[in-house]
Amino acid sequence: MQTLIKPLSINDLTEMKRCGEKITCLTAYDASFSAVLDKAGIDILLVGDSLGMVVQGHSTTLPVSINDMVYHTRCVSHARQRAFIIGDLPFMSYPSPKAAAKNAAKLMQLGGAQMVKLEGSRIDCVSFLVGQGIPVCGHLGLLPQSINQLGRYAVQGKNQADAEKISADAYALQQAGATLLVLECVPAALAKQISAQLSIPVIGIGAGVDCDGQVLVLYDMLNIGTAKRPRFSKNFMVDVNTIEDAVVAYHQAVKRGQFPTPEHSF
Numbered sequence: 422m423q424t425l426i427k428p429l430s431i432n433d434l435t436e437m438k439r440c441g442e443k444i445t446c447l448t449a450y451d452a453s454f455s456a457v458l459d460k461a462g463i464d465i466l467l468v469g470d471s472l473g474m475v476v477q478g479h480s481t482t483l484p485v486s487i488n489d490m491v492y493h494t495r496c497v498s499h500a501r502q503r504a505f506i507i508g509d510l511p512f513m514s515y516p517s518p519k520a521a522a523k524n525a526a527k528l529m530q531l532g533g534a535q536m537v538k539l540e541g542s543r544i545d546c547v548s549f550l551v552g553q554g555i556p557v558c559g560h561l562g563l564l565p566q567s568i569n570q571l572g573r574y575a576v577q578g579k580n581q582a583d584a585e586k587i588s589a590d591a592y593a594l595q596q597a598g599a600t601l602l603v604l605e606c607v608p609a610a611l612a613k614q615i616s617a618q619l620s621i622p623v624i625g626i627g628a629g630v631d632c633d634g635q636v637l638v639l640y641d642m643l644n645i646g647t648a649k650r651p652r653f654s655k656n657f658m659v660d661v662n663t664i665e666d667a668v669v670a671y672h673q674a675v676k677r678g679q680f681p682t683p684e685h686s687f
């Protein structure tokens with residue numbers, strides 16, 4: 422008889438933060454990798470719109486549609502047993518709170534997401550979604566959907582004014598009801614301060630070791646693809662022979678606070 426494993430809930434992730442247990446997260450886009458990551462014990466599978474770059478071959482995340490996201494979220498959710506599933510709301514799928522709710526409902530009802538993630542300080546959308554019973558993950562720091570405004574993928578929050586704005590936005594997202602936050606490419610000291618200030622778990626990518634958890638783009642840490650790996654990522658295939666072992670090595674390194682090192686931080 423097959424034993425049924427209960428999927429993690431947002432309460433489990435909040436409890437991990439409270440107990441000081443680091444949260445592991447990787448992006449996933451299909452059923453096969455979903456099963457591998459789930460078996461390795463990864464806590465969160467993020468169906469990121471980074472799939473536009475690593476799966477679809479675009480140079481940005483902008484061309485990804487809500488239908489693409491529903492399709493890949495469904496592939497991932499079908500194959501997991503334990504991991505918590507977050508689906509990204511893609512570019513221009515939340516121009517208004519109502520549009521955000523319509524598209525978030527698709528990710529949850531058709532894709533099986535337990536939470537949706539959106540970029541930037543969109544307090545209007547976050548409070549509306551939360552009011553409809555939709556769990557929300559914020560995303561601050563480097564915002565890939567705003568690449569044409571930013572001009573380049575660069576570390577954010579380096580000067581005091583920018584750091585204070587990110588810090589204030591993080592608090593405002595929590596106050597609006599977001600229950601998780603991704604911080605991308607910010608100085609480690611700023612991420613440390615925000616993680617300590619908030620009661621919700623903060624998951625870092627290029628944000629130093631003091632966040633409550635870590636996320637990487639799966640293909641970067643498996644060294645798949647032709648694009649240059651970002652400085653904050655690491656090739657976990659380098660010391661092992663299988664994908665399964667690389668994922669376990671990442672999971673253990675994050676749980677033990679051994680990744681990221683200063684070499685992978687700003």
Ligand code: KIV
Pocket residue numbers: 448467468469470471472509603605626636638
């Ligand atoms: O789309 C994505 O993969 C993400 C991570 C980089 C956090 O949002």
